[in-house]
Amino acid sequence: MKNNIHKPKSKIWMTILPMYLFTIIFIAGPLIYMVALSFMTKKDVWGVVAQFSTASYQKILKPVYMNTFIQSIKLSFATTIATLIIGYPFGYFMAKLSERYKKLVMFLVVVPFWTNALVRMYGWIIIFRSNGVLDHILMKSGLTRTPLKLLYSYPAVLIGMVYSLLPFMILAVFSSTEKMDWSIVEAARDLGASRLQAFLTITLKVTLPGILSGIILVFIPSMGLFFIADILGGGKVMLVGNLIRDQLFTTRDWPFAAALSVVLMIVTSLFIWIYRKITHVKELEGIL
Amino acid sequence: MNFTRIHCIRFTMKNRTKLPNIYLTILLIVMYLPIIIVIIYSFNNSEQSTIWGGYTLEWYHKLLDDWTLMEALKNSLVLGILSSLAAGIIGTIGAVGMTKVHLRSKGIMEYISTLPIMIPEIILGMVFMVFFSLLGLPFGMVTLVIAHTSFCIPYVYMMVKSRLVGMEQSYVEAARDLGASEVRAFIDITIPLILPAIISGMLLSFAMSLDDVVISIFVTGATTNTLPIKIYTQLKTGITPEINALSTLMLIVTFLIVFISNRIRKRKRY
Numbered sequence: 001m002k003n004n005i006h007k008p009k010s011k012i013w014m015t016i017l018p019m020y021l022f023t024i025i026f027i028a029g030p031l032i033y034m035v036a037l038s039f040m041t042k043k044d045v046w047g048v049v050a051q052f053s054t055a056s057y058q059k060i061l062k063p064v065y066m067n068t069f070i071q072s073i074k075l076s077f078a079t080t081i082a083t084l085i086i087g088y089p090f091g092y093f094m095a096k097l098s099e100r101y102k103k104l105v106m107f108l109v110v111v112p113f114w115t116n117a118l119v120r121m122y123g124w125i126i127i128f129r130s131n132g133v134l135d136h137i138l139m140k141s142g143l144t145r146t147p148l149k150l151l152y153s154y155p156a157v158l159i160g161m162v163y164s165l166l167p168f169m170i171l172a173v174f175s176s177t178e179k180m181d182w183s184i185v186e187a188a189r190d191l192g193a194s195r196l197q198a199f200l201t202i203t204l205k206v207t208l209p210g211i212l213s214g215i216i217l218v219f220i221p222s223m224g225l226f227f228i229a230d231i232l233g234g235g236k237v238m239l240v241g242n243l244i245r246d247q248l249f250t251t252r253d254w255p256f257a258a259a260l261s262v263v264l265m266i267v268t269s270l271f272i273w274i275y276r277k278i279t280h281v282k283e284l285e286g287i288l
Numbered sequence: 289m290n291f292t293r294i295h296c297i298r299f300t301m302k303n304r305t306k307l308p309n310i311y312l313t314i315l316l317i318v319m320y321l322p323i324i325i326v327i328i329y330s331f332n333n334s335e336q337s338t339i340w341g342g343y344t345l346e347w348y349h350k351l352l353d354d355w356t357l358m359e360a361l362k363n364s365l366v367l368g369i370l371s372s373l374a375a376g377i378i379g380t381i382g383a384v385g386m387t388k389v390h391l392r393s394k395g396i397m398e399y400i401s402t403l404p405i406m407i408p409e410i411i412l413g414m415v416f417m418v419f420f421s422l423l424g425l426p427f428g429m430v431t432l433v434i435a436h437t438s439f440c441i442p443y444v445y446m447m448v449k450s451r452l453v454g455m456e457q458s459y460v461e462a463a464r465d466l467g468a469s470e471v472r473a474f475i476d477i478t479i480p481l482i483l484p485a486i487i488s489g490m491l492l493s494f495a496m497s498l499d500d501v502v503i504s505i506f507v508t509g510a511t512t513n514t515l516p517i518k519i520y521t522q523l524k525t526g527i528t529p530e531i532n533a534l535s536t537l538m539l540i541v542t543f544l545i546v547f548i549s550n551r552i553r554k555r556k557r558y
Binding site for chain 1 (some may be wrong): 323368407501519520539
C-alpha cells in the first residue's frame with residue numbers, strides 16, 4: 001500500500017481527472033456565470049449586455065418581489081415546522097422498531113420518495129378536487145355539507161409540500177436516533193429522571209444533528225418547488241421558484257433571475273453553514 | 289425510592305407500546321393514499337375521475353396508441369440510461385481516485401461536485417439554462433444528459449465512497465504482495481467489492497433521472513419531451529385519464545428499481 005501510491009510514475013492522479021473536469025466545467029462554471037450574469041444589464045427586449053449594474057439586486061427590494069420572497073419563506077417555515085412535528089415521532093418510533101420491521105418501514109418510506117413527485121401530486125388533485133374523493137367522504141359522513149374547494153388553495157400547497165418533503169425529515173431523524181446510545185437514557189432513568197425529562201434532556205439533544213439536518217433538507221428544496229405551487233395552488237401561491245421560472249421564460253429578464261438565484265443560494269448556504277457550526281458535522285445526516 | 293416510580297412507568301409503558309405502531313401505520317397509509325388512488329383510477333371506466341364507473345383497461349390501450357407519449361417515454365429511457373451510465377463511470381472513478389490521491393483541492397472539489405443535490409433544483413435548472421445558451425449548445429438530449437449527469441454523480445460518488453471507506457484494505461494489499469499490479473488488483477479485487485454500490489448508485493440515478501421535472505423543464509428543447517415534462521404540461525392544461533395509466537406504469541418501474549437496488553446493496557457485505 002504505502003510504497004506504490006507515491007511512486008513517481010504512478011498515474012493514479014488521472015482517476016480524479018474526469019470528476020474534476022466535469023465539476024469545474026459543468027458545475028463551478030455555470031455557478032460562476034450565474035453570479036456574473038446577475039450583475040449584467042438586460043437588453044431592451046431579449047438578451048443581456050455585459051455591462052456592470054446592480055439594478056437586478058435593487059429590483060429584488062421592490063415591494064412586489066420582496067413580498068414573494070417573504071411569502072415563500074413563510075410557506076417554507078410552515079412546511080418545515082409541520083414536517084418536523086409529523087416526521088420526528090415517525091423517525092423516532094421507526095428507530096425503535098425491531099430489525100425486521102425497521103427494514104420494512106424504511107423501504108415503505110423510501111419508495112414514495114423515489115416515485116415521481118408529479119404522479120403523487122396528481123393523486124392529491126384527485127383527492128382535493130371539488131366533489132373529489134375527500135369531499136365525497138366528508139359529505140357522506142355528514143361532516144360537511146358543501147364541497148371544501150381545497151384544490152387551488154394555500155392549504156393544498158402546504159399539504160403537498162409537507163407530503164413531498166416529509167421523507168427527508170423522517171430519514172434524518174431516524175438515522176440520528178438509530179445511532180443513539182440508549183444506555184445513557186437508561187442511566188438517566190435509573191437516576192430518577194422521568195420519561196419526559198430523559199427525553200428532553202438527552203434524546204432531544206442527541207438527535208439534534210438529525211433534527212437540524214432534516215430542517216435543512218426540507219427548508220432548502222421547499223423554496224424552489226414551483227411545480228407544487230403551480231399544480232395544487234393554481235397560480236394563487238407564488239414562490240421564489242415560480243418567480244425565477246417566470247423571469248426566465250416569460251419576462252426574459254435573465255440578470256434578474258440570476259440575482260434571485262444568487263440570493264436564494266446565499267440563504268441556502270447560510271443555513272448549511274449554521275448547521276455545520278452547531279453540529280460540527282460535515283455531511284448532512286440521512287441524505288442517502 | 290425509585291422502585292415504585294419505575295414500576296409505575298413500566299405499567300404505563302405497557303399501554304403505550306401500541307401507540308407508536310398506530311402512528312407509524314396511519315402515516316404510512318396517508319403516504320400511500322395518493323399513489324393508491326392514482327392506481328385505482330387508472331382502471332376507472334369513467335371520464336370523470338371522481339365517479340367510479342367500473343373496471344376498464346381502456347386507458348392503457350389509449351396510452352399505447354398515443355404517439356407523443358411513446359416518444360416521451362423513449363426519450364426518458366434514453367436519457368436515464370445515458371446519464372446514469374455517465375454518472376456511474378465518472379462517480380466511480382472519481383470516488384476511487386479521491387480516496388487514494390492526496391490533494392489540497394480535494395475537499396473543495398468534493399463540496400462543489402455534491403452541490404447539485406444540495407442546492408434547490410430550480411437554481412441548478414436556471415444556471416444550466418443560461419450557461420448552455422452562453423455556450424451555444426443546442427437544447428435537447430445533449431443538454432438534458434449533461435444536466436442529469438450532474439445530479440446523478442453525487443449519488444454514485446457517495447455510495448461508492450462509503451463502500452470504499454468501509455472496505456477491507458487487506459485484500460488489495462494481499463493481491464499486491466502476491467505480485468498483482470495496481471491496475472490488476474483494482475480490476476480483480478476492488479471492482480468486485482464495490483460493484484454493489486456502483487450498481488445501486490446507478491439504479492438510483494436512473495430513478496432520479498426518470499422522475500426529474502424541474503431541471504428538465506429548463507434544459508430541454510422545444511421538440512424533446514420527457515415523460516415527466518409531458519405529465520406536467522398535461523396536469524396544467526387538462527387532465528385525461530390516460531395520465532393515471534401512465535403514472536401507474538411509472539410507479540411500477542420505480543418500485544422495481546428501488547427494490548432491486550435495495551436487494552443489491554444489502555446482498556454481500558464484505
